Amino acid sequence: MKHLIELNNIDKYYKGKNCDLHVLKDISLMINEGEFAAITGSSGSGKSTLMNIIGCLDIPDSGSYTLGGVNIMKTTDKKRAYLRNRKIGFIFQGFNLIHALTAMENVQLPLIYRGVPYRERQIAARRALRLVGLENRLDHKPYELSGGQQQRVAIARAIASDPPVILADEPTGSLDSQSGKLVLEILTALNHKGRTLVIITHDENVAALAQRRIYIKDGKIAASSDLFNNQRNMTV
Numbered sequence: 001m002k003h004l005i006e007l008n009n010i011d012k013y014y015k016g017k018n019c020d021l022h023v024l025k026d027i028s029l030m031i032n033e034g035e036f037a038a039i040t041g042s043s044g045s046g047k048s049t050l051m052n053i054i055g056c057l058d059i060p061d062s063g064s065y066t067l068g069g070v071n072i073m074k075t076t077d078k079k080r081a082y083l084r085n086r087k088i089g090f091i092f093q094g095f096n097l098i099h100a101l102t103a104m105e106n107v108q109l110p111l112i113y114r115g116v117p118y119r120e121r122q123i124a125a126r127r128a129l130r131l132v133g134l135e136n137r138l139d140h141k142p143y144e145l146s147g148g149q150q151q152r153v154a155i156a157r158a159i160a161s162d163p164p165v166i167l168a169d170e171p172t173g174s175l176d177s178q179s180g181k182l183v184l185e186i187l188t189a190l191n192h193k194g195r196t197l198v199i200i201t202h203d204e205n206v207a208a209l210a211q212r213r214i215y216i217k218d219g220k221i222a223a224s225s226d227l228f229n230n231q232r233n234m235t236v
Helices: 047-054 076-087 104-113 120-131 147-159 177-192 225-230
Strands: 003-015 021-030 036-040 062-067 088-092 163-171 196-200 212-217 219-222
Touching: 003 047, 003 196, 021 047, 021 163, 021 196, 021 219, 036 047, 047 163, 047 196, 076 088, 088 147, 104 120, 104 147, 120 147, 147 163, 147 177, 163 177, 177 196, 212 225
Parallel strands: 036 196, 036 212, 088 163, 163 196
Antiparallel strands: 003 021, 003 062, 212 219
């Protein structure tokens, strides 16, 4: 199976007042096309920083990162923005919807940035909202929707441009159990259709749905699914 995401010996530092903070330490990770991977770890472990690097929102200080055959370390800011828009769909815990816009308008935003013509945007946005069960909420603004519905709009926005990778940061963290279950059903269905899905989560029930779990501790990969399978006495 082909590697879609390849990170080798990744290090990331953040400038501190008195010293540099070493956030990611020698991270090497491969994620295949169509895989469902969960990145877990305690607060401050480095998992969000890792997600930002995978999503081309940040770049490492050393090591190499290849996304779909493109060497991210050798790209410009403009090229990374181009790749983000075409290769990655983002889903955030806080939804990140624009409250002055309707569901249809929110979903169309990435397509506008891509220069997709109006008619094509309309078709793609309607299709995405239909896939998440919100075809009857097209003209509703975020404040007119429940939290679960807002997250489904965010999922529709992430998939409208048909990106090969979906990155989800605590996608159920702000939802009640029933809404969270529905969101996970949508995401796993997308994965079954071939989307590569990477989820950051602290929820063991969410992580258990993934084909592979990657546990981050103190900026390092402390365990992966192989180790979880072989070391069941490990405390996560």
